[in-house]
Amino acid sequence: MTSPTAVITGRVVGPDGLGRLGRLTLTPASPGAPLPNRDIAAGRVSFRLDTDGYLVGPVGRSVTISPGNYEVDLNIPGDSGVHIRRRVALSSGQLLTLADLLSGTYTPPQPPPQ
Numbered sequence: 001m002t003s004p005t006a007v008i009t010g011r012v013v014g015p016d017g018l019g020r021l022g023r024l025t026l027t028p029a030s031p032g033a034p035l036p037n038r039d040i041a042a043g044r045v046s047f048r049l050d051t052d053g054y055l056v057g058p059v060g061r062s063v064t065i066s067p068g069n070y071e072v073d074l075n076i077p078g079d080s081g082v083h084i085r086r087r088v089a090l091s092s093g094q095l096l097t098l099a100d101l102l103s104g105t106y107t108p109p110q111p112p113p114q
Contacts, residue, residue: 014080
């Protein structure tokens with residue numbers, strides 16, 4: 001059985017190997033559109049990148065998101081910062097890093113253990 005959520009982890013570093021502060025924001029691509037589990041997605045959710053560059057969720061270095069279509073916005077402020085925005089479709093059971101999320105290279109859901 002797969003999880004009814006997608007899990008995102010990851011870290012952003014500069015050329016010097018040090019982490020970068022920033023923010024990851026996910027906004028439903030079609031506000032009010034039913035998600036696969038028939039919930040309604042309203043508003044957006046935002047997560048910070050800590051001083052070491054790690055994505056920080058409510059309970060650690062990962063976040064869980066309901067499956068659906070989202071506009072993803074990664075913002076790393078500063079003189080040599082970055083701002084990346086793209087649309088993604090998240091499926092139940094996906095395990096993603098920030099690099100997967102922003103490049104479109106996803107790890108497929110894992111089959112249940114036998």
